[in-house]
Amino acid sequence: MFAALPTGAVADPEWRRAEALRRALHHHAWRYYVLDDPEIPDAEYDRLFAELQAIEARHPDWVTPDSPTQRVGGRPLEGFEPVRHTVPMLSIRTETDTEAGAALAFDARIRKELALGPDDPPVVYVAEPKFDGLAIGLLYEHGLLVRAATRGDGETGEDVTQNIRTIGQIPLRLRGAGAEIERLEVRGEVYMRRDDFEALNERQRARGDKTFVNPRNAAAGAVRQLDPAVTASRPLSFFAYGVGEWPAALGDGPEGGTHWQVLQALRDWGFPVSDLVRRCEGGEALAAYHRDIGARRDALPFDIDGVVYKVDRLDWQRTLGFVTREPRWAIAHKFPAQEQLTRVLAIDVQVGRTGKLTPVAKLEPVFVGGVTVTNATLHNADEVARKDVRVGDTVIVRRAGDVIPEVVAVAPPLPQPRGEPFVMPSACPVCGSAVVREADEVDHRCSGGLYCPAQRKQAILHFAQRRAMDIEGLGEKLVDQLVDGNVVRGVADLYRLGLSSLVGLDRMADKSASNVLAAIEASKSTTLARFLFGLGIRHVGESTARDLARHFGRLDAIMDASVDDLLRVPDVGPVVANSIHTFFAQPHNREVVEQLRASGVHWPEHDGDAKAEPLPLSGKTFVLTGTLPTLTREEAKARIEAAGGKVAGSVSRKTDWVVAGEAAGSKLDKARELGVPILDEAGLIALLDNPGAVSPGSDSDPG
Numbered sequence: 001m002f003a004a005l006p007t008g009a010v011a012d013p014e015w016r017r018a019e020a021l022r023r024a025l026h027h028h029a030w031r032y033y034v035l036d037d038p039e040i041p042d043a044e045y046d047r048l049f050a051e052l053q054a055i056e057a058r059h060p061d062w063v064t065p066d067s068p069t070q071r072v073g074g075r076p077l078e079g080f081e082p083v084r085h086t087v088p089m090l091s092i093r094t095e096t097d098t099e100a101g102a103a104l105a106f107d108a109r110i111r112k113e114l115a116l117g118p119d120d121p122p123v124v125y126v127a128e129p130k131f132d133g134l135a136i137g138l139l140y141e142h143g144l145l146v147r148a149a150t151r152g153d154g155e156t157g158e159d160v161t162q163n164i165r166t167i168g169q170i171p172l173r174l175r176g177a178g179a180e181i182e183r184l185e186v187r188g189e190v191y192m193r194r195d196d197f198e199a200l201n202e203r204q205r206a207r208g209d210k211t212f213v214n215p216r217n218a219a220a221g222a223v224r225q226l227d228p229a230v231t232a233s234r235p236l237s238f239f240a241y242g243v244g245e246w247p248a249a250l251g252d253g254p255e256g257g258t259h260w261q262v263l264q265a266l267r268d269w270g271f272p273v274s275d276l277v278r279r280c281e282g283g284e285a286l287a288a289y290h291r292d293i294g295a296r297r298d299a300l301p302f303d304i305d306g307v308v309y310k311v312d313r314l315d316w317q318r319t320l321g322f323v324t325r326e327p328r329w330a331i332a333h334k335f336p337a338q339e340q341l342t343r344v345l346a347i348d349v350q351v352g353r354t355g356k357l358t359p360v361a362k363l364e365p366v367f368v369g370g371v372t373v374t375n376a377t378l379h380n381a382d383e384v385a386r387k388d389v390r391v392g393d394t395v396i397v398r399r400a401g402d403v404i405p406e407v408v409a410v411a412p413p414l415p416q417p418r419g420e421p422f423v424m425p426s427a428c429p430v431c432g433s434a435v436v437r438e439a440d441e442v443d444h445r446c447s448g449g450l451y452c453p454a455q456r457k458q459a460i461l462h463f464a465q466r467r468a469m470d471i472e473g474l475g476e477k478l479v480d481q482l483v484d485g486n487v488v489r490g491v492a493d494l495y496r497l498g499l500s501s502l503v504g505l506d507r508m509a510d511k512s513a514s515n516v517l518a519a520i521e522a523s524k525s526t527t528l529a530r531f532l533f534g535l536g537i538r539h540v541g542e543s544t545a546r547d548l549a550r551h552f553g554r555l556d557a558i559m560d561a562s563v564d565d566l567l568r569v570p571d572v573g574p575v576v577a578n579s580i581h582t583f584f585a586q587p588h589n590r591e592v593v594e595q596l597r598a599s600g601v602h603w604p605e606h607d608g609d610a611k612a613e614p615l616p617l618s619g620k621t622f623v624l625t626g627t628l629p630t631l632t633r634e635e636a637k638a639r640i641e642a643a644g645g646k647v648a649g650s651v652s653r654k655t656d657w658v659v660a661g662e663a664a665g666s667k668l669d670k671a672r673e674l675g676v677p678i679l680d681e682a683g684l685i686a687l688l689d690n691p692g693a694v695s696p697g698s699d700s701d702p703g
């Protein structure tokens with residue numbers, strides 16, 4: 001026999017859809033509330049939630065008690081002590097319609113529920129930003145913070161007191177009259193400012209760690225840490241917006257008491273209360289508030305996802321009461337979402353003014369944070385690999401405030417088969433020069449600094465600056481015009497400029513044009529150090545340029561120097577040496593240098609310090625121990641130093657020779673242990689007389 005066929009609701013495709021939605025919403029609520037690591041943007045979650053609500057509204061008998069529409073938040077995490085809320089911490093009914101009409105509809109509903117007639121005065125509301133963070137209940141006894149709890153599932157939260165104590169904006173002791181209240185529970189939002197969030201992610205990125213999706217999840221994750229030291233290391237902020245239990249000491253709440261008074265009291269007691277909160281009379285005023293805050297949203301230092309309207313009179317709040325998971329006297333009126341799903345059409349690489357390569361996702365156009373976005377940054381190659389973003393994937397794009405849109409994560413399901421993993425090109429997509437990535441750096445860079453069109457403006461400004469070629473009058477505005485008008489394509493073109501190409505440019509009279517030309521002409525006579533610095537080779541600042549000029553004396557010697565040759569310059573390490581070598585290995589950079597020389601740029605050259613005969617033992621370190629048969633310590637030291645060597649006090653791996661005499665002690669043992677060559681006096685004299693003959697390794701052990 002077959003099992004009975006499903007009948008009634010179970011066979012209904014809409015019932016099956018509701019089941020699927022419940023399953024999906026449970027999964028995403030778990031990722032969001034329990035793990036602080038959502039897989040889909042809030043807007044997507046809200047869309048699924050609204051769809052389920054609509055089905056449940058048509059079929060009230062299908063509503064299950066565990067339906068996400070009937071519950072608040074998520075289960076508390078194990079590892080925290082559970083805290084039962086005396087007054088439940090609820091959700092707020094969300095109005096996703098971002099048009100002003102939603103405010104009017106809320107006002108109309110409140111008037112109806114309060115049975116107000118057309119002749120009654122407008123209802124007074126308090127309108128507040130809806131901070132995008134994590135709700136916290138703070139319990140104070142006799143003015144002292146005794147417990148802090150998360151919302152959890154609304155009934156039971158997590159005890160996060162130790163973590164909350166690390167947040168400077170949360171008072172540990174209340175001020176003024178607050179100190180006298182026997183028991184007070186303050187509600188508010190822990191959040192992370194946008195700049196703090198960007199800086200935190202920047203640090204994560206630099207360390208090669210996973211970045212946070214948005215400030216809300218970073219804040220929630222920081223509060224729900226088992227180790228308070230981790231919380232303390234994350235920059236968290238706080239706004240208070242209400243009280244749970246109305247303090248018994250204040251009576252039953254003043255007759256005619258208002259939410260506005262509560263906020264003022266919270267301020268007096270030492271809590272940060274947003275100065276964006278307003279009293280509004282009637283629905284039109286709420287709609288105006290929504291528009292006003294919406295227009296200022298991008299400029300705020302923190303994320304908000306909407307505004308909250310609350311009936312001001314506390315007695316009316318009590319009259320209106322609650323439904324399952326939300327109060328009837330408040331509503332959240334949303335703004336356009338700052339995160340959306342879209343598809344990656346391609347991953348391009350952009351070259352910045354300083355040669356930095358940035359992978360950028362080309363997106364299917366998507367409306368996010370109030371604008372249509374078609375490009376979003378992926379920061380660097382490591383970041384693309386860490387997030388594993390590939391062409392064809394669906395991703396979460398975030399655009400908040402003035403921060404450039406960013407791909408924050410790949411969203412499941414992944415397409416099958418997937419695209420190829422992204423690889424950084426080895427040649428600059430703009431100029432074809434070699435792309436390099438230095439040790440300990442996350443960024444890839446184009447090495448064609450002098451030639452690369454992406455870096456033209458920067459290169460010319462650097463070249464012309466006072467400390468380099470000193471071309472007075474060639475500032476940013478003029479360079480912009482010259483490059484944008486295609487009059488100048490690189491530094492070499494400066495020496496081909498004539499009066500006709502300058503006159504007629506914005507703010508270029510005959511006089512200033514001839515001044516600039518004269519300055520360009522005068523710059524032809526320069527020094528090798530200035531010229532080198534002006535080339536804009538990465539890591540070659542003024543002082544390195546001077547060292548290079550002194551050491552090599554001639555430009556050709558520097559251009560042809562090997563990395564080893566470059567390493568002989570004092571203070572030049574491997575990173576700098578490689579950077580110089582790579583720069584001159586680019587044929588295009590060399591061409592520009594030739595063009596500059598051909599236009600008459602010149603400087604005095606000399607043979608360079610490098611060519612002077614080096615002392616035979618320069619760079620060698622000796623350690624003396626024991627009594628030598630004929631030479632005193634001082635004599636031995638003087639003779640070593642005259643040959644360019646150094647005498648050190650203790651033996652290390654950097655020691656080239658130990659010179660040991662009678663009664664040599666621990667230094668000799670150390671030399672043996674490290675395998676440092678050992679000389680007796682005769683060996684030392686032989687070495688001083690003929691440094692080439694004895695090399696480290698051929699030791700003559702006196703013992």
Ligand SMILES: NC(=O)c1ccc[n+]([C@@H]2O[C@H](COP(=O)([O-])OP(=O)(O)OC[C@H]3O[C@@H](n4cnc5c(N)ncnc54)[C@H](O)[C@@H]3O)[C@@H](O)[C@H]2O)c1
Pocket residue numbers: 028029031032033038039040041042043045046072073090091092094128129130131132133134135136151188189241308332
């Ligand atoms: N991306 C996902 O997978 C996912 C999953 C679950 C939930 N969510 C998101 O979570 C939100 C739903 O959350 P909710 O039901 O927890 O409630 P809610 O965030 O919509 O509203 C209640 C909360 O608002 C906060 N709040 C901020 N400012 C306030 C103010 N001035 N006054 C009072 N409260 C204020 C409080 O923390 C309170 O707990 C939705 O935005 C939803 O998209 C996303």
Ligand SMILES: [Zn+2]
Pocket residue numbers: 351428429430431432433446447448452453454
């Ligand atoms: Zn380039």
